[in-house]
Amino acid sequence: MSQITTIDRVGQFVGQxxxxxxxxxxxxxxxxxxxxxxxxxxxxxxxxxxKNEVAPEVFSATDILTQESxxxxxxxxRADARAPGGxxxxxxxxxxxxxxxDYPISPKEHGPSFLLDNRHLxxxxxxxxxxxxxxxxxxxxxxxxxxxxxxxxxxxxxxxxTACEGTSxxxxxxxxxxxxAYLSQSGQLYAEAGAMAFGKVYTLGPTFRAEKSKTRRxxxxxxxxxxxxxFAELEDILLLAEELVCxxxxxxxxxxxxxxxxxxxxxxxxxxxxxxxxxxxxxxxxDILREKGISHHWGDDFGATEDxxxxxxxxxxxxxxxxxVQTKAFYMKGDPLKPNLALCVDVxxxxxxxxxxxxxxxxxxxxxxxxxxxxxxxxxxxxxxYLDLRRYGSVPHSGFxxxxxxxxxxxxxxxxxxxxxxxxxxxxxIYP
RNA sequence: UCCCCGGUAGCUCAGCUGGUAGAGCGGGUGGCUGUUAACCACUUAGUCGGCGGUUCGAGUCCGUCCCGGGGAGCCA
Numbered sequence: 001m002s003q004i005t006t007i008d009r010v011g012q013f014v015g016q017x018x019x020x021x022x023x024x025x026x027x028x029x030x031x032x033x034x035x036x037x038x039x040x041x042x043x044x045x046x047x048x049x050x051k052n053e054v055a056p057e058v059f060s061a062t063d064i065l066t067q068e069s070x071x072x073x074x075x076x077x078r079a080d081a082r083a084p085g086g087x088x089x090x091x092x093x094x095x096x097x098x099x100x101x102d103y104p105i106s107p108k109e110h111g112p113s114f115l116l117d118n119r120h121l122x123x124x125x126x127x128x129x130x131x132x133x134x135x136x137x138x139x140x141x142x143x144x145x146x147x148x149x150x151x152x153x154x155x156x157x158x159x160x161x162t163a164c165e166g167t168s169x170x171x172x173x174x175x176x177x178x179x180x181a182y183l184s185q186s187g188q189l190y191a192e193a194g195a196m197a198f199g200k201v202y203t204l205g206p207t208f209r210a211e212k213s214k215t216r217r218x219x220x221x222x223x224x225x226x227x228x229x230x231f232a233e234l235e236d237i238l239l240l241a242e243e244l245v246c247x248x249x250x251x252x253x254x255x256x257x258x259x260x261x262x263x264x265x266x267x268x269x270x271x272x273x274x275x276x277x278x279x280x281x282x283x284x285x286x287d288i289l290r291e292k293g294i295s296h297h298w299g300d301d302f303g304a305t306e307d308x309x310x311x312x313x314x315x316x317x318x319x320x321x322x323x324x325v326q327t328k329a330f331y332m333k334g335d336p337l338k339p340n341l342a343l344c345v346d347v348x349x350x351x352x353x354x355x356x357x358x359x360x361x362x363x364x365x366x367x368x369x370x371x372x373x374x375x376x377x378x379x380x381x382x383x384x385x386y387l388d389l390r391r392y393g394s395v396p397h398s399g400f401x402x403x404x405x406x407x408x409x410x411x412x413x414x415x416x417x418x419x420x421x422x423x424x425x426x427x428x429x430i431y432p
Numbered sequence: 433u434c435c436c437c438g439g440u441a442g443c444u445c446a447g448c449u450g451g452u453a454g455a456g457c458g459g460g461u462g463g464c465u466g467u468u469a470a471c472c473a474c475u476u477a478g479u480c481g482g483c484g485g486u487u488c489g490a491g492u493c494c495g496u497c498c499c500g501g502g503g504a505g506c507c508a
Contacts, residue, residue: 031463031465033464051465052465103458104443106443106457108456108469109457109469111443113501169506185507207508214503217507219508223508303504346508402508407508
């Protein structure tokens with residue numbers, strides 16, 4: 001019995017016999033020689049079967065193999081300059097596990113609708129592999145980063161009694177005894193309770209928006225990473241956001257360069273992502289827009305067009321601070337010097353990828369927070385627990401939320417967020 | 433909710449000013465001892481999204497509905 005291994009490790013077995021278990025990616029034949037492209041989840045390798053070198057039934061078995069049939073081969077690893085990965089397998093025996101039915105995804109072009117209907121199979125293709133490997137890496141690196149910085153992972157609930165921010169549309173579901181529950185749109189308010197308990201926390205989990213957004217930048221279910229830090233002011237989380245983003249980009253450049261190559265990502269665009277990030281205020285952003293001939297009413301939030309124009313002025317993420325308070329959520333603290341401005345930040349990714357981070361210093365004064373709740377017509381009873389955080393040892397604190405899919409889309413250079421999560425949930429689509 | 437584009441073979445698409453459907457890929461059969469989305473030959477394959485209308489005749493024109501794609505607003 002030969003050594004069972006995976007395709008990413010065959011380089012350690014040159015000249016030796018190994019067993020590879022996987023699926024047929026594609027095959028080519030030429031009379032008395034057959035080429036099987038086998039994938040096993042770690043990579044793709046070409047296996048060569050020569051008629052005179054294997055048992056007749058092994059050679060003829062290649063005829064019935066269809067795309068994505070599962071199989072096991074015993075083969076000698078050979079370095080070969082002609083092979084894309086540098087190695088090839090010289091097959092001596094093969095066992096067919098299952099002959100797949102006609103596989104719907106051929107190695108040719110397909111449209112997005114068809115691919116999304118077959119998302120469970122689309123995941124097997126190399127581009128999707130590259131994206132989802134980078135996603136896994138980004139999430140793990142972010143957690144490693146927070147752990148090193150002394151944060152604790154603080155899971156926020158997904159079923160919530162009310163809207164967190166009172167703004168966007170929520171998915172509603174029945175709870176017990178006639179009560180309603182809503183799927184969380186942010187773990188932030190709970191993270192604030194965590195920060196008052198542990199000092200530095202972060203949440204990582206899915207969030208839900210029932211808005212009928214139908215663009216490449218929106219999913220109805222997406223993941224957010226939300227650090228919240230006690231005693232931190234706006235400046236502190238600007239530094240934290242900058243450092244986190246640089247760390248993630250740098251780590252992908254270092255450890256996932258093969259995947260970036262598969263995605264044909266222009267890495268020079270990522271290499272320029274170094275600290276410090278440019279910082280501008282909302283008012284300065286208006287100046288940029290005015291120079292570009294865009295008139296924007298003071299007090300209105302920026303839309304997709306404005307975000308794109310502003311981010312195009314820079315080669316790295318830009319941090320926009322001090323938006324008018326009326327454009328932002330109730331919990332954001334007003335600037336003590338200019339009370340009509342919020343101590344907040346939006347981080348816009350370059351190349352038109354949009355807002356990847358939104359954060360702020362939180363209102364820590366009890367009376368002002370009560371006032372804000374009233375201004376936003378929010379039911380005070382639902383927020384009594386949140387007000388408690390200002391009754392019992394209130395301190396300045398700040399945090400932000402980083403959209404995982406938008407960040408990954410930007411790093412990968414992928415236009416549409418639907419490819420940055422295994423099973424995207426979209427306005428028109430909840431299958432598979 | 434609004435605006436734009438689309439729906440023809442399993443997939444990707446072509447089909448002009450109306451005359452009852454084509455290609456490539458995939459599937460099938462055969463050929464080829466170094467193929468790289470292999471190639472060559474033959475072959476298979478359709479309620480032209482649904483309904484209604486105009487017309488001698490509709491994939492094509494009109495109306496309407498359904499589905500999908502892109503965008504706006506909203507947001508990460």
